[in-house]
Amino acid sequence: MSEPVNEEKFGPTRKTLIKIGNVVFVVLLAVMLALGVVVVVVQLAGLIGGRTALVTGFGDDGFTKIACLVAGLLGIHTLILAKLHGWKPSD
Structure with missing residues (x-):
């Protein structure tokens, strides 16, 4: 297992990207x-209500897409944000 990531070493640009990424993550999560x-x-x-069209046909419209x-x-x-936080695929 790798060492924990020390986020204090991140530069100001990366910290700003992480802050923006966190906001976008929360918005996308809430919308989803x-x-x-x-x-x-x-x-x-x-x-x-016994309307089977709503049960089976609701996925046919654009809303579900x-x-x-x-x-x-x-x-x-989420994968992009994880990389910004220093996650490595081997973790």
Whole structure:
């Protein structure tokens, strides 16, 4: 296992990028969770109301595609943020 990263050695540019990256991470996470809640609530309403089109067909519109896009962006951004914090793939 490698040594812990000493973030005090980071320069001002990297520290600024980490701060901005953390804000972007929180925003993407909040948006992804909100979109996921909407998907679940709409499908639950379809299940309770007996409208199967809401349960099975909700993924056919653009809303679910946007939710998946945001989730993908969050995953990629998380890897970038981890590298900024000094994470190494061997850890």
